Amino acid sequence: MGVGLTRKSGAGGRSTVRDVAARAGVSASTVSRVLGGEYPVSAATRTRVLRAVRELDYVADARARAVAGAGTPTLAFVLEDITGPSFAHMAYGVEREAARLGHLSLVCSTDGDVRRELEFIEMMRAQRAAAVILVGGAADTPEYRERTRRVADSLAAAGSRLVLCGRPPLGPGAPVTVIEYDNEGGAYALVAHVLAQGHRRVLFLGGKPDHTTAMGRQRGYLAAHRARGVEPDPALLLHGDFTRDSGHRLMRQALARGLEFSAVIAATDMVAAGALTALHEAGLAVPGDVSLAGYDDIPFARDLRPALTTVHVPYEELGRLAVRTALGHGGESADEHLLLGTHVVVRDSVAAYGGH
Amino acid sequence: MGVGLTRKSGAGGRSTVRDVAARAGVSASTVSRVLGGEYPVSAATRTRVLRAVRELDYVADARARAVAGAGTPTLAFVLEDITGPSFAHMAYGVEREAARLGHLSLVCSTDGDVRRELEFIEMMRAQRAAAVILVGGAADTPEYRERTRRVADSLAAAGSRLVLCGRPPLGPGAPVTVIEYDNEGGAYALVAHVLAQGHRRVLFLGGKPDHTTAMGRQRGYLAAHRARGVEPDPALLLHGDFTRDSGHRLMRQALARGLEFSAVIAATDMVAAGALTALHEAGLAVPGDVSLAGYDDIPFARDLRPALTTVHVPYEELGRLAVRTALGHGGESADEHLLLGTHVVVRDSVAAYGGH
Known part of the structure; x- marks a missing residue:
């Protein structure tokens, strides 16, 4: 004691x-x-x-x-932006599952600063955290892989475990647990649904061009077009970040530039929320004039008007799974690579092309 | 090094x-x-x-x-629910200001579990965190005051500082910094605005009955009625929590019970989002049939349709202020008690009574 x-x-x-x-x-x-x-x-x-x-x-x-052995065992959770609701729900899943398994979870929001991430990880290693869970996409560079590999080794040497959740995986042999959700597959299914409604010019409000999550979603967008034999216009691919304000700004820019499109795919529901307001401000009806879809299925996606068609990502369950896997309570082997599926949730924001 | x-x-x-x-x-x-x-x-x-x-x-x-002296100095931030966007924005302010002042901030979400809160605080004290910031209302009981006083003393003995942000203050002499935002004043101004539009039966979708934030907002609701000489019907005061799902559920219940009201005040914007969907599902137009207002002014309040009239709380600035005050960089004296004001943001969700 x-x-x-x-x-x-x-x-x-x-x-x-x-x-x-x-x-x-x-x-x-x-x-x-x-x-x-x-x-x-x-x-x-x-x-x-x-x-x-x-x-x-x-x-x-x-x-x-x-x-x-008298203190509370801990788990660490590192995310880039604490104001993003999807990762907040993952953090919630981490916290609940950690609590169930008798662990305290500490969260560090780094605002994308690698140095702060490393400082926090070092602190958690010294604290003997049972696991460190890094979430969210990143630029998949050689520098990223080398740095993350060093972190994984250093945690492993201290008896701790690195979990990459939605982060780019490392090469084989690295002592990490990788949990991914299918960004490309989800975007493919969503865009296929929109194309099946007859839309051919689909604006994509994407994330940062080197961010793996954003790129996965963009790959799905492109693949769905090609599967239908449609060559997407590169002018319809815009890049910003995953916030509401980015969606609002990109949508205003697209309208100001006179881009032609009949549907919009937003890289996240937050981006879709901002885009919806920009369309509304421009006097355009959704889905009467323009169809709109998001990604993530955060709880208030159904409170937008029209309720948002989107891709469901089981964030809370991802958080729980990351904890169970890291603590070895789920029966998964140590270096398992898990890929969770996503699915389209059809609500009211996408209509057939030509309906207006 | x-x-x-x-x-x-x-x-x-x-x-x-x-x-x-x-x-x-x-x-x-x-x-x-x-x-x-x-x-x-x-x-x-x-x-x-x-x-x-x-x-x-x-x-x-x-x-x-x-x-x-070689490690990164830290700050700790404790909140009840990491999925609530208002505190996430406060956490963001804490993180940015801490970074600016060379500190790493660690977040612990306790889901309201006092034991986990105490475990985390103990860990942060051992870690020699410069300050521990507790945010969000709580039940203001003698047990709360005694426990929190003990925490404040124990942190002070370790050279750390307890900051209560929106938490009930302690008695005089406790080594704490208290930062409050004016829940009662904000609710008073908002409800006065609604009553000035002619509404007399205003439904209140409140929080937990012993939660200080929820109670402050409810006091403002009651005081605004009395200032107008209106005696509010106690049947119009409902209690839930601060989530979207709570707002959806309470609104459905109110409609199912046949309660009569022409306007709704939600204890948070999230509650308002859920209530808005329930009204929509019941075929009621906002604000044509029912006026609706929220509280917090989270970013997507303006993405709801109609855009939500609400009370602005400067959450990010509160987070920054908590850090500056705790670290003594703001020139405030050690035991200052700060109260930040709030103001009503009028958008499109409240209309004059009888407009339908």
Whole structure:
């Protein structure tokens, strides 16, 4: 049970909770309770213990607790943008499954900064996190692969596990668990549905051109066209990011440029939400004048008017699966590569071409 | 620069990165680079270092690095529900401001579980986080105040700072920074706007009855009625949570029960989104048949149709302010209690009573 204590000033002279207990004239377990803040302790006792802590200049050491097996085991979850609802739902799945399996999950939002990601991973490794889950696409460069391979090795050496969820996989032999969802397949099915309604000029509001998730969705868009014998006009492929504001801006630009299209595929539902407002502002009816579809099936996709046709990605389940796999509770072998399917959810935002 | 290393098996025998370096036949800084995963190192060197790490059964110690001043200083952010967009935007503000000030921010979503919150805080205290920011309402009970006071004392003893952001404040003298946004004032202004349009039976889709944020908004609803000399019908006060699904469910129930109302105030924009869909499903036009308003002004409030009238809460700025205040960069005194104002954003979802 003991809360390990080490001297603030570092280096030598480690000590235990018992030194504080002796100085405060209470039991070691009382010190633990006061420091943990978890159980009722009288105000007088609390004051005595906190004074002893200050006088001895000690600070509790989570690592020592983890080593002793007394601390809460942890899991780490790294995402690029905490305001994106799809990954927030994945984080929720991670948190719930981690809780079910007795782990605390820590989230770090990096805003795409590789250095911060590495700092966080290093901290989690030192913390002896059971697993580090990286989510969301990235640019799949040699530099990415080498850096991520180093991270995987360094985590493995510390007894931890790297999980890549929607991130580009590494080469064979890397000590990682890879969980992907089928961006290309989902986009293919969605665009095939739109083409089957007779549309031939389909605007694509995509993500960053080197981002693997965005590229997967774009590949699906292109493949669905080719399967129908339609050569897509490259002028209809626009690039931004995955936010509502990006969708709004790209849609306004497309309208201002006079691009011709009868349907729009947005790379995410958030992009679709912004695009829908831009179409509305331009006096265009959806789907009467323009059909629109999104990607992700975040909960409020059904609250847009018209309710949004989109691709369902099981984000919460992805989060749960990442945790189960990383902790080895799912029976999957250590280096399994999992690919989850996605499916189209048909609502009211896509109509037959020529309906207007 | 040294990455502190301690023996996995705990207790005595601390050592340094130099032991690993000696065994691997490389410099200490090379070991740091390999373990940090940050810089290019040849594959052969990496293999040698990782083998030495495994053989010595060592693990890097973030706490030791922090003590030595070499690690990244951290900030911790605790919220109840990571899928709620308002707090996600606050977390984004925290992350950006923390980054600007050279800190890494860690997020923990507790799903309302007090024990997990305490475990995380204990870990962050051991980690020597510069501050721990708790956000979102809670039940303001004696137990809450006592527990939170203990947490504040224990963090203060470790040189860290507790920030309560939208959480109930503690009594005087507690070592905490309190930042509140005006839930009651915002709701008062919004409901006054709705009453000024002639509405007299205004349904309130509220949050949990003991949750301080929800109660503040409800107090504003009641006060605005009384200021107009209108006694609100208690049957019009419904309680759920702050999610889209709760809004959808409560709205359906209100319609099924045959409650009479001409306007709806939702406790959050997410609740409003769900309510809007339920109204739509019932064949009711907004605002033609029923007026509707939300609270929070999350980005996609303007993507709903009609665009949602709501109360703007500066969540991202709240996050930035919490960080600046906690780190003492804002010039505010240590125990200042800050209250941020909110304002109504009038869009298209509220119409004059009798317009239908």
